[in-house]
Amino acid sequence: MRARLVGLSLILVSPLLAGAKRPGTGQSENDAVQIEATAYPDKELVASVLGNDLGGHFVVVAVKMTPRFGKELAISRDDFTLRTDKDGEKATPYAASQIAGPGALVVTLNGSGGGGMMAESGPGMGYPGGYPGGYPGGYPGGYPGMGPPYPMGGVGVGGGGGGEPDAQASVKSEKQKPNPLMKVLDERILPEKKTKEPVAGLLYFPMEKQKLKDLELIYNSPEGKVDLRFR
Numbered sequence: 001m002r003a004r005l006v007g008l009s010l011i012l013v014s015p016l017l018a019g020a021k022r023p024g025t026g027q028s029e030n031d032a033v034q035i036e037a038t039a040y041p042d043k044e045l046v047a048s049v050l051g052n053d054l055g056g057h058f059v060v061v062a063v064k065m066t067p068r069f070g071k072e073l074a075i076s077r078d079d080f081t082l083r084t085d086k087d088g089e090k091a092t093p094y095a096a097s098q099i100a101g102p103g104a105l106v107v108t109l110n111g112s113g114g115g116g117m118m119a120e121s122g123p124g125m126g127y128p129g130g131y132p133g134g135y136p137g138g139y140p141g142g143y144p145g146m147g148p149p150y151p152m153g154g155v156g157v158g159g160g161g162g163g164e165p166d167a168q169a170s171v172k173s174e175k176q177k178p179n180p181l182m183k184v185l186d187e188r189i190l191p192e193k194k195t196k197e198p199v200a201g202l203l204y205f206p207m208e209k210q211k212l213k214d215l216e217l218i219y220n221s222p223e224g225k226v227d228l229r230f231r
Contacts, residue, residue, distance in 0.1 A: 024230030
């Protein structure tokens with residue numbers, strides 16, 4: 001447990017991708033909990049944490065929650081909401097199984113020339129064609145303290161001819177080999193439990209093309225809402 005907190009604390013403070021984009025940090029509290037958070041709002045930053053960019057469809061937020069005054073805190077990921085000022089969109093976190101679990105939808109596009117594209121997406125994702133390709137090569141060396149990067153996999157492209165494509169959908173067999181991405185997502189997700197001790201983990205929000213200045217993290221605690229902005 002201590003190693004997990006150390007690894008995730010590195011994510012909360014790390015200056016990622018030197019000379020390029022950086023994550024945003026924020027902190028807020030009330031009588032129930034103190035929250036420290038780091039937001040990764042684009043696919044390059046997401047890939048630096050997970051070794052996979054999740055197709056650019058997610059904002060990943062690393063949170064550390066510290067219960068206050070010796071109170072026990074019941075942590076539930078559904079108590080978190082990410083809101084953007086860009087258009088007022090709100091999102092709650094996805095579970096790892098919704099992103100990379102078994103039973104994912106396989107969509108095949110076949111042109112008249114016989115070529116096509118196959119892509120996989122988690123159940124309920126709603127992204128036509130699933131994820132594009134993942135992050136080429138992952139993040140070199142992985143992330144300190146967080147283990148090796150994992151490829152997303154599941155996407156292949158074939159040559160195509162002219163004509164309108166036909167979409168054919170099927171559900172992956174539960175007997176197929178588990179997606180290694182799901183393992184890393186599950187290992188790093190914010191755990192749901194009752195605790196009086198600090199807890200850290202990741203939240204995966206289905207939201208894309210966002211700027212840090214527009215994002216607001218909202219947590220519904222027993223003592224009321226905690227609002228947090230990133231900078």
